Amino acid sequence: MQWKKVAGVAGILLAGALGGAVAATVLARGEAQSDLPDSPGQHVSDKRHRPNGDGALDRLRREQQELRRRLEAVEVQSDSGAEAGVHEHPSAAPSAFDMEHETQVLRSRHEEWRRRHANEHRDAAWAREKEAAFSAALGATAEPGGYKILQVDCRTTLRTTELEWPSYTLASNGYKLALHLDVPGCESAIMLEPPVDGSRPYRATARYDCETARTGDER
Amino acid sequence: MSGGTYDLACGVNDSNLFDIGGVQGKQNISTLNIHGEDRHSSASVTATPCISYFHITGGECGSTASSGGGFLGQYTLQPSRVKWGPTFSGHFGYIHIKLPAQTGNGASTFSGYFVGAP
Numbered sequence: 001m002q003w004k005k006v007a008g009v010a011g012i013l014l015a016g017a018l019g020g021a022v023a024a025t026v027l028a029r030g031e032a033q034s035d036l037p038d039s040p041g042q043h044v045s046d047k048r049h050r051p052n053g054d055g056a057l058d059r060l061r062r063e064q065q066e067l068r069r070r071l072e073a074v075e076v077q078s079d080s081g082a083e084a085g086v087h088e089h090p091s092a093a094p095s096a097f098d099m100e101h102e103t104q105v106l107r108s109r110h111e112e113w114r115r116r117h118a119n120e121h122r123d124a125a126w127a128r129e130k131e132a133a134f135s136a137a138l139g140a141t142a143e144p145g146g147y148k149i150l151q152v153d154c155r156t157t158l159r160t161t162e163l164e165w166p167s168y169t170l171a172s173n174g175y176k177l178a179l180h181l182d183v184p185g186c187e188s189a190i191m192l193e194p195p196v197d198g199s200r201p202y203r204a205t206a207r208y209d210c211e212t213a214r215t216g217d218e219r
Numbered sequence: 220m221s222g223g224t225y226d227l228a229c230g231v232n233d234s235n236l237f238d239i240g241g242v243q244g245k246q247n248i249s250t251l252n253i254h255g256e257d258r259h260s261s262a263s264v265t266a267t268p269c270i271s272y273f274h275i276t277g278g279e280c281g282s283t284a285s286s287g288g289g290f291l292g293q294y295t296l297q298p299s300r301v302k303w304g305p306t307f308s309g310h311f312g313y314i315h316i317k318l319p320a321q322t323g324n325g326a327s328t329f330s331g332y333f334v335g336a337p
Contacts, residue, residue, distance in 0.1 A: 099274045102273075102274050102275075102309065103274060103275055106272060106275065106277075171276075172276050175276070175277065176278070179269070179277075179278055179279075179280055180226065180267065180269070180280065180315050180317075182265065182283070182317065183283075184282070184283055184285060185282055185283075186282065186283075187279065187280060187281050187282060187301065187302070188279065188280045189277070189278070189279040189280075190277050190278065190279075191272065191275060191276075191277035192275070192276040192277050193275070194275075194276075212282050212299075
């Protein structure tokens with residue numbers, strides 16, 4: 001439940017009701033005053049002929065005060081909820097816990113990819129041909145990407161490449177050239193975990209799923 | 220830019236606060252049309268929907284769509300949006316577009332893209 005939204009809507013409704021009550025009060029006063037003569041003395045005497053008039057105004061004033069009190073309570077609750085951060089919108093900036101959880105999800109995803117690749121049969125003829133083409137495509141982007149190609153391993157549909165950069169910073173700058181490799185029918189993924197020592201050479205595995213390329217369903 | 224080619228990355232509007240053209244979040248996109256003009260007689264224009272991980276360096280890309288090596292003229296590319304599915308809804312989507320080098324016919328172009336919901 002989005003507390004702030006509910007509180008906001010309740011506030012709007014109460015504010016609307018409060019406005020209505022105020023308007024009703026003004027109208028009631030207007031009606032009363034329209035019948036009233038100009039002088040105060042006459043006003044007093046007129047009130048005697050309107051026994052229910054003050055009663056209605058008092059009732060409206062009480063309702064107005066009650067609505068104001070409830071509106072203030074809603075505003076206090078809304079503010080305290082926002083300050084405590086306990087009712088934040090679910091898409092608000094994620095907490096450290098969310099980050100760690102999401103990182104774990106991605107680690108699992110990449111680990112699953114690594115396992116599938118390791119278990120996949122190697123189609124020797126296809127793999128040799130594709131490894132050559134793949135190495136050439138990677139080689140063309142190695143210089144602007146700032147990486148060395150340590151290994152290319154094609155199986156039947158999955159390929160991995162081990163890449164090395166002089167540092168993590170350079171890896172962060174250049175990894176997209178490996179991600180955006182121009183190989184039709186292949187999906188790609190790469191994740192760069194922060195290293196303990198960012199100044200040392202940094203290695204990462206780029207993963208390619210070429211199922212579409214194998215089935216010939218290339219666009 | 221690499222070897223005369225141009226690499227573009229276009230961010231994709233992605234929000235649960237506003238309804239953008241009938242689409243709330245990239246996972247609800249059902250149509251993606253990428254338009255421009257291919258003026259290279261042998262190389263092609265390519266477009267790939269990708270994501271950048273929101274919390275760690277890295278990302279993923281789906282399959283690339285291509286205008287075709289021998290194609291000249293106005294293109295409409297409709298690449299697979301597999302990386303914009305619900306699994307990746309928290310990550311930042313973009314389209315990677317590669318334009319071939321300029322030739323005597325002029326430079327190839329990317330005009331824009333259309334996204335639609337069901």
